[in-house]
Amino acid sequence: MIPPRHSYLEASARARLAGILDAGTFREFCGPRARQTSPHLPALGMPVAFDDGIVVGEGRIDGRPVLIAAQEGGFMGGAIGEVHGAKLAGLIERALDIRPDAVVLLLDSGGVRLHEANAGLIAMGEIQRAVFDARAAGIALVAVIGGRNGCYGGTSIVARSCDVIIASEEGRLSISGPEVIEAVEGIEEFDARDRALVWRTMGAKHRRLIGEIDILVRDDIDAFRDAIAGHIGDSRPMDLDALEAEHARLVDRLSRFRDAADGRDVWARLGVNDPDRVSDIEADEFNALVDALEGARR
Amino acid sequence: MERLEFRFAGRADAPAASDGEALVGVVGSGNLEVMIEQVDLGGECLVTVDTSINGFVETWESVLRDFMERHRLGNVRVSINDGGATPAVVALRLDQALANLGKPPR
């Protein structure tokens, strides 16, 4: 079988934007010509990027207005520094003024940029507040995960605060990265070099099966575009009832799976007949499996 | 880090600046980003390089001079953030950036 040709994983942030937005509709804010680069990196002897590793702006998807951001995973692992963070926070804050049909965040990041830790952490707080303000105003936020860096640290909190998360199976979502867990807990607890284990623990298929992401697509820009287009304007309530329901779900999950040692054990308990195959099946077959499981639960 | 600046005479009959721009590449290990802007420089070409590897000024000058001669450019500003790319990658990005100049972003 010949693999798909328009890999989202392979594409740069700008190529992802171009593939997702309606042709010719993108207008960039604080573009590279503005040279809003990191004030911290030169002091550390490190090269800067003209856009500080994030592209933000407005455009249209199926003719509907959206604000959109794309993190460039190739620059410092997509990590959030002062300027990068300010661009992202500013974009989401702008949603309150112009009320687009959605804010789309193409996340590809290990979290805060350690080289500018304090400024990055402050930016994380600002982004988080902007996300909640936008949600409280009923604006749909769509998080998209399918880059090489996955979605870790503070960025993972941002993603989980959105209305919808769309990911490819190459995507990963977790607070702590594999290497961090191995360093803290020991290699017996978590072998970060066992990449199959990493994906069984943090990969998008596992996250989809336990209900932490909403849609799994194959690694193809058009597949991402179609999934995003299907959730423009799809705002979910964020009120006390919703929060309490979520807490109850987490309590139930903990009691069901707390003694499971591996993702495969979790999947077996969820009713997957052949958990060993889950990692290897393509997105279509996987989604059919998820539909069957969810149908059985209803 | 090292900052290098180069000025090339450029083409006498270079077209007037049209405010176009193109950005290609990503700043990473062994990679770079190249931004080309069309600006009125009286026909000259101006190149600014910020590179993470010091001591290659002659190599940069050769690569950039060949690029300018290859395309007979004028009135452009080239800005480069470099994470230690080889000359082959630099030349490739320069050509790609130029090819994208005046095209809608893809």
Added chain:
Amino acid sequence: MDASPRPPRTGWNSLARNYDARMLRGGALADGKVVAPDRATELLEAVIEPHDRICIEGNNQKHADFLAKALATVSPDRVHDLHVVQSNIALAPHLDIFEAGIARRLDFCYAGPQGLRLAQLVADGKVQVGAIHTYLELYSRYFTDLTPRVSLIAAEAADRDGNLYTGPNTEDTPAIVEATAFKSGILIAQVNRIVDKLPRVDVPGDWVSFVVEAPTPHYIEPIFTRDPAAITEIQVLMAMMVVRGIYEKYGVTRLNHGIGFDTAAVELILPTYAEELGLRGKICRYMSVNPCPTLIPAIESGFVEAIHCAGSELGMERYVAERSDVFFIGRDGSMRSNRIFCQLAGHYADLFIGSTLQIDLEGNSSTATLARITGFGGAPNFGSESRGRRHGSPAWLQAGREAHRAGMPRGRKLVVQMVETFREGLSSTFVEKLDAWELMDTFDMPLPPVMVYGDDLTHIVTEEGIANLLLCDTLAERAQAIRGVAGYTAVGRARDRHMVETLRERGAILYPEDIGVDKRLANRDLLAARSIKDLVRWSDGLYAPPARFRNW
């Protein structure tokens, strides 16, 4: 004429009698041929004698690692002054035995990861190096002056009669076994399991002295797996030039690929770029190479029709077994590999292409790194003119016409180095003088360790273009052809522009536009697979990559 005094003989079968004595001592520790793993050290002390020549099987893939560890724990009072004759020095115990005084002399081929430690032990006088060989050379010497008295080998399984099944990684086993068993040597096999019935017999039991079931399976490293995700667009560009400027031009059908991202890029653009050029069935039909996962798309799309392998590759077992039209497969369904035959097949093929760390102005190339003794492996045999060849093929004859423009018509093997002008850290691939010279002085070697000699080399491919050394008449022209593709390195910038132009008109230097290569197409979209997952898809799920290569 005086007859020189003949040394007194103790008969014509002293080796065989000595074998019997050793077997008597070892047999006391065995149940038939089977020795318990906890008696392995005792067994080695019983059957090895001081000053023995010994081989500890170590290939690219499988290692007799348990027996190597056991040898490192024998008493140096009983076993000492061994002469180690083996291809790979790859594991720590291989050198521990020198540090402990168990072994003293060493003849080998390749030291890879142990190269730094080996250099230190040589400097400390703990290791006396006889010579560094290529694989074929060392195995040839097994049948002349370096026949092992004792060989410790690795196999997948044994039965109680000592019959061995090697599995797909047969590799060097036949050469070691043949030399040892038929010169009254002791052959001890470490196996992963002892079974009643073997899937197939790779080594007959009556050649084998003892069998030890190792507590853990022998170590295998997936060293031939290259993740397509790491291939750069510059490598794609070079691959395009190789396809058009060499494979298409000469019609290369039989070849050997070195292992690396450069050649992986060539393999991965066959189903796309070469297919569009209509080259399927015309190039790259028969290969001598391990089953590299990056070959899967070229096999599936009908480019590569047959492959003989020196060894297997982790994760490729099922895929290979299901493609018996392509690979050499036993009646049991698993692959049979053999390094010597693979090396020979590659030697008499039309082309070798590989990569290197340094090239000088004569075209000599070396992978030697200062402070390390790494050795050669198989590249010098693959990458040398096959002067014993007599049969014609279009590629061989066309290259021969370029090489021998006057006098006796001859053929010529194509030997290609594919390199970027700058390596990582911006050090130049092209140098006025190889580091190999300094290495020779440091380690008192007889010659600089050159991987491929300039007079064996026919083409150099860089991201700048192709130097065809066959069309250079003098060393001065050869040097300028090399400078002409050396780009912005110091060697390249010192080119004589006029001479380079003359050589280009003659076709001794070819730039992409001269061979119809459109540089704008050089991007990763041209790769038939851009990830390990893509390779799995091409294989219909038969390729099972090791966990470290997965991102799903």
